[in-house]
Amino acid sequence: MTSVDRPVMQKKDYKTDQDVRWCPGCGDYSILNAVQGAFAKLGKQLHETVIISGIGCSSRFPYYMETYGFHTIHGRAPAIATGVKASNPNLDVWVVTGDGDAMSIGGNHFIHAMRRNVGLKILMFNNRIYGLTKGQFSPCSEQGKVTKSSPLGSVDYPFAPIALALGAGGTFLARSIDILGAHLEDTICKASAHTGTAYVEIYQNCNIFNDGAYKGFTDKDVRDERVLHLQHGQPLLFGAKKDKGIAFDGNFRPYIVTGADLSKAFVWDETAETPAPAMALATMSEAEFPVPIGVFRRREKPAFETGLQGQVTVAKSKKKETIKDLLMQGEIWDVK
Amino acid sequence: MDNANSTTAGLEKGIQDLDQVVIRFAGDSGDGMQLTGDQFTRTTALMGNDIATFPDFPAEIRAPAGTLPGVSAFQLRFSSFDIHTPGDAPDVLVVMNPAALKVHLKDLKKGGILLLNTASFGALDLKKAKYEKDPRTDGSFAGWRVIEVDLEARTQEALASSPLDNRAKDRCKNMFALGILYWMFHRDMEPTIKNIAQKFAKKPEIVDANLAVMKAGHAYAETTEIFQTAYRVPPAPMKPGTYRNIMGNQALSLGVVAAGHKAGLQMFLGTYPITPASDILHQLSGYKHLGVVTFQAEDEIAAVCSAIGASYSGSLGITSTSGPGMALKAEAIGLAVMAELPLVILNVQRAGPSTGMPTKTQQADLMQSIHGRNGESPVCVIAASTPSDAFDVGYEAVRIALKYMVPVIVLSDGYIANGSEPWLLPDPDKLPEIPVHFAPEGKPGEKFMPYSRNPETLARPWARPGTKGLVHRIGGLEKQDITGNICYDADNHQHMIDTRAQKVANIANDLPPIETIGPRTGDVLVLGWGSTRGAITAAVTRLQKEGHKISCACLRHLNPLPKDLGDLMRGFKRVVLPEMNKGQLASILRDKYLIDVKSYSQVNGQPFKSHEILDYLTKSLSASQKEVQQ
Ligand SMILES: Cc1ncc(C[n+]2csc(CCOP(=O)(O)OP(=O)(O)O)c2C)c(N)n1
Ligand code: SF4
Ligand SMILES: [Mg+2]
Numbered sequence: 001m002t003s004v005d006r007p008v009m010q011k012k013d014y015k016t017d018q019d020v021r022w023c024p025g026c027g028d029y030s031i032l033n034a035v036q037g038a039f040a041k042l043g044k045q046l047h048e049t050v051i052i053s054g055i056g057c058s059s060r061f062p063y064y065m066e067t068y069g070f071h072t073i074h075g076r077a078p079a080i081a082t083g084v085k086a087s088n089p090n091l092d093v094w095v096v097t098g099d100g101d102a103m104s105i106g107g108n109h110f111i112h113a114m115r116r117n118v119g120l121k122i123l124m125f126n127n128r129i130y131g132l133t134k135g136q137f138s139p140c141s142e143q144g145k146v147t148k149s150s151p152l153g154s155v156d157y158p159f160a161p162i163a164l165a166l167g168a169g170g171t172f173l174a175r176s177i178d179i180l181g182a183h184l185e186d187t188i189c190k191a192s193a194h195t196g197t198a199y200v201e202i203y204q205n206c207n208i209f210n211d212g213a214y215k216g217f218t219d220k221d222v223r224d225e226r227v228l229h230l231q232h233g234q235p236l237l238f239g240a241k242k243d244k245g246i247a248f249d250g251n252f253r254p255y256i257v258t259g260a261d262l263s264k265a266f267v268w269d270e271t272a273e274t275p276a277p278a279m280a281l282a283t284m285s286e287a288e289f290p291v292p293i294g295v296f297r298r299r300e301k302p303a304f305e306t307g308l309q310g311q312v313t314v315a316k317s318k319k320k321e322t323i324k325d326l327l328m329q330g331e332i333w334d335v336k
Numbered sequence: 337m338d339n340a341n342s343t344t345a346g347l348e349k350g351i352q353d354l355d356q357v358v359i360r361f362a363g364d365s366g367d368g369m370q371l372t373g374d375q376f377t378r379t380t381a382l383m384g385n386d387i388a389t390f391p392d393f394p395a396e397i398r399a400p401a402g403t404l405p406g407v408s409a410f411q412l413r414f415s416s417f418d419i420h421t422p423g424d425a426p427d428v429l430v431v432m433n434p435a436a437l438k439v440h441l442k443d444l445k446k447g448g449i450l451l452l453n454t455a456s457f458g459a460l461d462l463k464k465a466k467y468e469k470d471p472r473t474d475g476s477f478a479g480w481r482v483i484e485v486d487l488e489a490r491t492q493e494a495l496a497s498s499p500l501d502n503r504a505k506d507r508c509k510n511m512f513a514l515g516i517l518y519w520m521f522h523r524d525m526e527p528t529i530k531n532i533a534q535k536f537a538k539k540p541e542i543v544d545a546n547l548a549v550m551k552a553g554h555a556y557a558e559t560t561e562i563f564q565t566a567y568r569v570p571p572a573p574m575k576p577g578t579y580r581n582i583m584g585n586q587a588l589s590l591g592v593v594a595a596g597h598k599a600g601l602q603m604f605l606g607t608y609p610i611t612p613a614s615d616i617l618h619q620l621s622g623y624k625h626l627g628v629v630t631f632q633a634e635d636e637i638a639a640v641c642s643a644i645g646a647s648y649s650g651s652l653g654i655t656s657t658s659g660p661g662m663a664l665k666a667e668a669i670g671l672a673v674m675a676e677l678p679l680v681i682l683n684v685q686r687a688g689p690s691t692g693m694p695t696k697t698q699q700a701d702l703m704q705s706i707h708g709r710n711g712e713s714p715v716c717v718i719a720a721s722t723p724s725d726a727f728d729v730g731y732e733a734v735r736i737a738l739k740y741m742v743p744v745i746v747l748s749d750g751y752i753a754n755g756s757e758p759w760l761l762p763d764p765d766k767l768p769e770i771p772v773h774f775a776p777e778g779k780p781g782e783k784f785m786p787y788s789r790n791p792e793t794l795a796r797p798w799a800r801p802g803t804k805g806l807v808h809r810i811g812g813l814e815k816q817d818i819t820g821n822i823c824y825d826a827d828n829h830q831h832m833i834d835t836r837a838q839k840v841a842n843i844a845n846d847l848p849p850i851e852t853i854g855p856r857t858g859d860v861l862v863l864g865w866g867s868t869r870g871a872i873t874a875a876v877t878r879l880q881k882e883g884h885k886i887s888c889a890c891l892r893h894l895n896p897l898p899k900d901l902g903d904l905m906r907g908f909k910r911v912v913l914p915e916m917n918k919g920q921l922a923s924i925l926r927d928k929y930l931i932d933v934k935s936y937s938q939v940n941g942q943p944f945k946s947h948e949i950l951d952y953l954t955k956s957l958s959a960s961q962k963e964v965q966q
Pocket of ligand 1: 102125
């Protein structure tokens with residue numbers, strides 16, 4: 001795509017003149033980098049792209065992207081983005097949100113975006129904490145989390161965001177990690193290719209209020225053993241030598257297989273109609289099992305805005321009416 | 337039925353000419369009272385009378401049959417002169433059961449006609465209506481002319497050969513009452529015959545049954561001796577033109593659609609169902625062929641947010657709601673203030689606080705609309721005053737929102753929303769132009785300034801995503817004027833606060849002088865806004881005829897207020913303001929103009945009756961005289 005109209009894009013084209021204001025070392029930097037990389041690869045044109053965010057450290061994102069950007073209010077980005085996409089389906093609309101923004105105050109809009117399958121690409125930076133308000137537990141924090149607002153540990157059970165999205169009817173669900181730049185970039189490209197809502201949960205380290213939240217499986221020395229790469233059409237294998245696998249029993253309870261049983265490892269199908277395997281992986285205990293990343297689900301389904309604008313197009317072709325016709329409806333009478 | 341002249345124009349039964357009549361139909365919510373009222377209204381409008389209607393719905397969709405909470409009513413007033421309200425006390429009360437009688441009899445004018453359906457006056461019916469004795473036998477009806485008809489028996493007779501089952505037959509009994517009234521008031525049955533045939537086109541046996549019963553009712557009134565007199569209300573002199581009867585929610589919907597069309601914009605309604613605003617969604621969802629997109633959101637927050645998103649993308653974003661939904665939208669409206677985007681918010685007010693009385697009317701969201709957001713968050717607020725006025729107000733809201741890039745809140749209420757009146761149709765070609773200028777493509781190397789301003793209006797440019805060379809970021813954080821960059825500078829914040837306020841204040845530059853009924857000086861000025869207009873106008877014109885120096889004005893623009901309001905008020909000895917709230921506009925006016933505006937408050941879920949206003953104003957007039965003498 002190298003016409004004058006669609007010039008080749010480079011990462012730097014997406015940088016703005018604004019100073020990036022995240023804490024040094026914050027995982028958000030690498031996500032910004034990966035998004036810029038993916039957008040350049042995909043040749044996204046600045047003027048066709050809209051990034052809409054809520055409120056939180058993560059939601060500062062639009063200021064750092066030389067596209068159209070709207071930094072809105074806490075939790076409401078999917079609702080505003082739905083209005084944008086539904087009114088102009090030609091726009092490439094991205095939502096950037098945090099775990100508090102999307103799962104707590106904006107939970108309702110999040111599930112309904114999933115249900116409707118609006119053509120939005122939602123990137124949720126999950127640091128399992130409220131960053132911007134200085135470190136309270138979030139709906140994604142593990143139970144017992146000690147924070148400023150939970151000195152004795154949080155009592156709440158956390159959401160499994162992918163499971164929530166799956167239950168809400170999400171058609172593209174994926175997970176990646178801030179420090180896995182190439183994987184993240186690739187996942188963003190896949191999300192971009194999806195019609196309908198694409199949801200990417202990105203594990204992001206908040207080095208100020210929840211440092212090392214993902215260390216247990218992202219550190220280089222444990223990563224191979226603790227991270228499960230979902231690959232479409234491939235068995236669920238992990239370990240440096242791919243010598244362990246995940247299989248399911250008749251009730252879709254996962255168990256680890258090794259040695260001679262390795263052939264029982266489940267062959268991953270991200271397009272499967274049944275949500276059961278994806279649900280099993282999304283709710284699998286992080287302590288007992290490796291952490292899955294990659295695409296959990298990818299199903300084709302007409303997007304909301306297509307149906308909505310489609311009705312308008314059909315109605316326009318079937319019925320022509322002027323404003324005068326419209327006013328003159330019902331019983332009318334003349335007074336001379 | 338004042339002003340009656342008896343004539344007996346050669347007919348067997350007498351005919352009286354009247355200049356106005358108020359009829360109220362009351363029955364169980366399943367008795368078809370709204371439909372009956374609606375039919376009478378259509379016919380009467382077509383016959384050239386002026387007419388005003390007031391449906392009074394029960395709170396429950398289907399309360400237990402025959403109980404007091406299940407009573408549904410429809411009042412209409414028609415006349416041979418210009419009227420402003422659906423009337424206070426009915427001249428004719430049609431009641432279908434004891435519960436309706438219990439609720440409404442006290443309102444019937446002394447000497448008025450009570451048409452009573454005797455079919456449902458069994459012991460159980462009386463008990464459900466909490467009557468200890470049969471009111472027909474204990475003298476309760478003294479002072480009224482009572483006509484008793486067993487509507488069920490008469491209906492069954494009329495439908496003896498109909499294929500319908502007994503229950504379906506029973507459901508036609510309202511048409512018997514309608515037939516009787518058509519005879520009594522010399523109404524033409526033709527419009528109803530046509531309308532029913534159209535409405536139930538797919539069920540010919542229902543059409544036949546309804547029409548047979550109506551005709552039977554008409555014949556019954558003509559032939560039986562119970563009915564001695566019929567009444568004639570000649571047409572009202574009306575301005576020449578084409579008319580249609582319209583309800584407030586319909587007119588408001590048409591107003592925004594016409595304006596969106598004039599502006600050449602796609603219209604996007606983001607909304608969530610709520611009484612009494614839902615009909616706006618129902619109506620607009622049928623206008624897809626006109627490019628109207630409707631989105632039934634998951635809640636009111638999403639509704640207003642989606643409308644903001646639509647406006648951001650270059651469509652006309654609209655959201656509609658009532659009180660509780662309005663409360664939920666507050667934060668997002670603040671975002672639209674900050675982002676300086678056009679947005680139209682339609683608030684069909686109902687009785688609050690909280691869930692309040694959803695089917696009853698009130699105008700207590702004024703302060704909330706003007707001030708009900710965090711920070712200094714100025715928006716434009718305008719109000720519709722009658723069902724047909726809602727068209728002009730919807731149109732005006734769109735004009736202002738687009739010209740000034742501001743949210744505009746339109747206040748209507750349940751009384752306007754469901755009330756109806758004849759509407760002189762405007763010529764769509766003559767409606768004011770609504771120019772829209774999207775920011776043009778940017779030149780290479782030039783940076784777009786999202787908060788550069790039109791020096792006259794202070795509006796910022798509307799930059800549609802998708803346009804080359806205009807990429808920019810906006811949001812709810814305070815921003816530097818012109819560049820739109822985030823900015824916490826103290827002087828800039830003060831400047832932006834002042835600029836947003838000035839931008840809304842500038843809207844007053846467009847406003848024509850306030851229209852008054854009566855001279856611009858005198859003893860008493862009655863101000864009003866919204867649906868109190870009719871009752872105020874009726875009372876004031878009556879007092880003017882008696883020679884009093886009293887004038888009135890109904891304010892459409894509530895924020896900003898018209899520039900000549902201060903001078904107008906200062907031309908009178910006394911300013912009074914009836915409102916269906918605890919004096920909200922009165923307190924705004926006192927605050928802004930340091931004039932002792934007298935508040936006349938009523939917050940009972942019902943519209944003001946014009947005789948109540950008349951009594952109050954009579955006292956005000958004598959008080960204003962006393963003040964002068966002191
Ligand atoms: C209506 C409202 N309530 C509360 C806040 C305060 N607030 C801002 S961001 C935030 C939580 C952010 O957490 P998250 O979405 O996880 O983003 P992060 O900062 O961690 O990236 C809260 C509670 C607000 N801005 N608006
Ligand atoms: S507080 Fe945490 S999430 Fe926010 S910028 Fe700092 S490191 Fe990043
Ligand atoms: Mg967070």
